[in-house]
Amino acid sequence: MSEVLVLVDTLVDGKVGKPTLELLTIARRLGEPVAVVFGEASGVTDVLASYGAERVVAVDDTEVREHLVAPKAEALSELVEKAGPDLAAVLLPSGGEGKEIAGRLAVRTGSGLITDAVDVQAGADGPVTTQSVFAGGYTVQARVTRGVPIVTVKPNSATPEQARGAGTVEAFRPTVSDAARGARITASAPRQASGRPELTEAAIVVSGGRGTGGNFEEVEAFADSLGAAVGASRAAVDSGWMPHAFQVGQTGKTVSPQLYVANGISGAIQHRAGMQTSKTIVAVNKDEEAPIFELVDFGVVGDLHTVLPAATEQVRQRKG
């Protein structure tokens, strides 16, 4: 069976994230997963194997750590060449970094590229991808016609399923060019953990916009009562109320949870682009004309400063 290279997303606290397990699950539809880890692999080999990795390639990361993106692309491109024409696909996580690696890899290896897939299935002529485009207004199916299909996949595109693979570990030392050493990382501050679920992985997301007036405590309390992640509109981020990592929308994160609750958010097209495919959408907004209400399964016209604290209290009571 042909192999599928899976780029393991940056480890957080030395752990493999759920999106990587989704990638391995998807990879098994196409061939035998080979997990590529930048950094210390020994702590994660077992979990990668339990989701199907036949091989785990641990890439020596001294060059990689100090430079932006390019060395990772060169390492992967060497691995693609080593694998030869039999390689079924390369799957990468759809973050900023994953997409850049994918773009460089496509140019280096003369391969077609598809980004932001929300589903990947095996097809007669190679993997068939599904993408959601134009702010979620269209669904597009596509496939790569040249080289090795390179596909970046969004979080929540599959339910991780276990299936034991051999998980044979191999060390790999890439040759890194001078150009790839050009962008030097001179300082790095890890993001603080919020203690809440990851925005892109959460089953429930509770977001706040300009309508919060800067008071995110009510949004956060409601989120915590539901065990949800917290999100924000760009207006809330631009006002300095929430860090950019929490932004939902075209230039922030795309989320597709079971439940999305928009509070004090008008529902601009750029915000919708990041949440329109959520299963259930709920909004609280004091303006009954707000465009967000066109999308909702349930809406409350009212002041979030009174609705949210009361709802939080009632959810807590019901949960006992």
Place this chain on the structure above:
Amino acid sequence: MNIVVCVKHVPDATADRRFEDDGTVDRVGVDGLLSELDEYAVEQALQVRERLGDDSEVTVLSVGPQQAVDAIRKSLQMGADKGVHVVDDAIAGSDSVATSLVIAEAVRRIGAWDLVVCGMASTDGSMGVVPAMLAERLGVPALTLGSSVEVEGDIVRIRRDGDTATETVEATIPLVMSVTDQSGEARYPSFKGIMAAKKKPLETWSLADLGIGPEQVGLSAAWSVVQSTEARPPRTKGQVVTDEDGSGAAALVEFLASKKFV
């Protein structure tokens, strides 16, 4: 410093965007404009020029159909010094790989360049891969997704708010940079700027000028194909209640419970 800004003319996101029968984006039937995310790139290029205060020049480059010249004009009105428009019927339907080839060759033809500035992604295709591809093709470092930009002699430094960390990244020119919508509001063209733009040089190049064969670009040369496109059914509006004396919260929690979220 010679700065090149790459801008794209895109269908207006607030209009009804759609696909042609061949799976390409309808770029003719829908009103277009300078991609808002590229306005940030123009702004940062202008700011670098202004901070240097020397004879630095900003060239705007756009690859796209006839009407893409509007995106260049707007950038000239904002303050860029000259424009280059690569237009050729063969380019229609090009994928990101081919687009990056055309841009790379155009940058080479512009000549002595130090800094290429791009937006973080287009607002239509929104792949966000062209800046990295461009750097790969030009063989220079890439500083991508900058939310702030600093220039110190030959060194360009950005802040990058990644998913797992906020980083400071620097490289020596020549290099490719992309900036996000966090990098600072773009200016509006002033009346003076609009008048001045009319006299600024604007060149039109074809693929032949760049030494690129028509078989290297366009829909038939794309390395991926769209098999089908389907409009998502619009969401049907559900129940909307008006809060009166706490009824809103109670109804909301009742709804969440009925869907088993509580």
